[in-house]
Amino acid sequence: KAGVTQTPRYLIKTRGQQVTLSCSPISGHRSVSWYQQTPGQGLQFLFEYFSETQRNKGNFPGRFSGRQFSNSRSEMNVSTLELGDSALYLCASSPRGKSTYEQYFGPGTRLTVT
């Protein structure tokens, strides 16, 4: 089976712009979670989608949003980018109804905000 894929792999944006990141989960996986990874804060949970519905949300401002499509592919959007949004954004898919088991991560999208 192909793994989790994320596009694009690298992105450079300017402060104030918005960005959309894409994630395709492993075939058959219906749960998709997003995480932000930075050297200072480590890995932090953003949100989780299952059957096109956001089930859980981490402690991030409303500028961070996401959605999931009927084929389980997911996108996350960050509006009004800030310098502190520079990070590796990771998508993880899970085969179970609950995302809490066996999450498999993609390679991430490296976002740089200048």
Next chain:
Amino acid sequence: QQQVKQSPQSLIVQKGGISIINCAYENTAFDYFPWYQQFPGKGPALLIAIRPDVSEKKEGRFTISFNKSAKQFSLHIMDSQPGDSATYFCAANDSGGGADGLTFGKGTHLIIQP
């Protein structure tokens, strides 16, 4: 509030030795404890996971030891090899609440010297 504390931050082990990484958690509702391995430029890869109904789980050279009363768990890498050099993250989750995705430790940078 850091709910999962991981130590040490960095670790150097000789080839063939045993690498030990420790984690402690605070939330007694946590009931799923995975370990992830991350190489530079890659997403975290699930190594091994444990539920609190067992005290130890072994997969190849990797073993998780779990102490529910002390709220601690650890990863042991036996016969450590240079290819094991990576950053290791412990994580925890409350699968019943499913609230906040995985809560990660800050990571341990492991170097295996040949």
